[in-house]
Amino acid sequence: MSSVLEKSLAIIELLVDHPTGLPVSAIASATDQPVSGVHRTLQELGRLGYVRQVQAQGDYALTIKLPAMGLGFLGRAGITDVAQPVLDALATRSGELIRLSVIDGDRLIWVAVAQGATRGLRYDPGQEQGVVVHLASSSGGKAWLSTMSDDEALSRVAAQGLLRQAEGTGPNAPRSLTLLLEQLAEARARGYATAVDSYIAGMAAMAVPVRYHANGPVLGCLSIAGPAVRMTAERMAELAPALQAAAAELGEAAAGSQYFQAIVKAVEPAPATDRKTA
Known part of the structure; x- marks a missing residue:
């Protein structure tokens, strides 16, 4: 993966299949990205409202924002x-x-x-x-x-x-x-x-x-x-x-x-x- 957008979408697509969330290390391994880069991307996605941290220092999961957008589109x-x-x-x-x-x-x-x-x-x-x-x-x-x-x-x-x-x-x-x-x-x-x-x-x-x-x-x-x-x-x-x-x-x-x-x-x-x- 080369672009920031491609890396971000790979993380989102992975989290779609894991509604209860995944740790940063598992996300990095599954998407073949460095842990530090995945952490930065998750922080930005969180700021924009697309992901949330299940608990302090815990797993990351999608928020309802993306599904709601999909339902709204349909x-x-x-x-x-x-x-x-x-x-x-x-x-x-x-x-x-x-x-x-x-x-x-x-x-x-x-x-x-x-x-x-x-x-x-x-x-x-x-x-x-x-x-x-x-x-x-x-x-x-x-x-x-x-x-x-x-x-x-x-x-x-x-x-x-x-x-x-x-x-x-x-x-x-x-x-x-x-x-x-x-x-x-x-x-x-x-x-x-x-x-x-x-x-x-x-x-x-x-x-x-x-x-x-x-x-x-x-x-x-x-x-x-x-x-x-x-x-x-x-x-x-x-x-x-x-x-x-x-x-x-x-x-x-x-x-x-x-x-x-x-x-x-x-x-x-x-x-x-x-x-x-x-």
């Missing part, structure tokens, strides 16, 4: 207002966990969730909002990849990595590009992507892309996830129409979101009158 961008009613209704219909991911540049990020399982065995990660979706192992990632050509899909997977660098990756995560391409072809033919014991062992999920006005640019992906013992292939087939209908509803409602409108403008070609002529 609200002002119109994402939660547009999406949450649709997610809640699908959660009630399916009795499983519903997640919405949206495109952010060249990444797919989970931004909204609704839990439909009220009792018994359920999948409830609780910490994935704001997390970048791993494309090759998740149903949402494969749903997005399935909207691309094979070459573009492989390019995105190569940039992120075929295997997820984290504990808990499922045993069925595709470990070859050939297998991944086969799964993408199946998703296109079936109308939805699946991931069983892939992203996390014991969890199964299905997902579809969310397109602006049905046939427009892809805005994100909508998924249903639950325990693999309950989310069988037959159950997924039963839920597919409801999932696809909810994605279509989100695509129609996207006109009310400034964020989704920005995505559409970024990917749609400019009108002929706006293009430069030779």
Whole structure:
């Protein structure tokens, strides 16, 4: 890392995964920075209100300022207002966990969730909002990849990595590009992507892309996830129409979101009158 900003963001991103805080030495080791430099950065972040020291001479943790900014952004961008009613209704219909991911540049990020399982065995990660979706192992990632050509899909997977660098990756995560391409072809033919014991062992999920006005640019992906013992292939087939209908509803409602409108403008070609002529 070279810039002060890059070093500061590395510390913030690390602390996101450790809400109870970390000692300076652990932060320095994890971010490959000198202890003295980390201490100075933490002091400055503390002055600005982004971190706090849990107790005198104790660990450093994020304050609520950064999460509050993120929630404020989602609200002002119109994402939660547009999406949450649709997610809640699908959660009630399916009795499983519903997640919405949206495109952010060249990444797919989970931004909204609704839990439909009220009792018994359920999948409830609780910490994935704001997390970048791993494309090759998740149903949402494969749903997005399935909207691309094979070459573009492989390019995105190569940039992120075929295997997820984290504990808990499922045993069925595709470990070859050939297998991944086969799964993408199946998703296109079936109308939805699946991931069983892939992203996390014991969890199964299905997902579809969310397109602006049905046939427009892809805005994100909508998924249903639950325990693999309950989310069988037959159950997924039963839920597919409801999932696809909810994605279509989100695509129609996207006109009310400034964020989704920005995505559409970024990917749609400019009108002929706006293009430069030779």
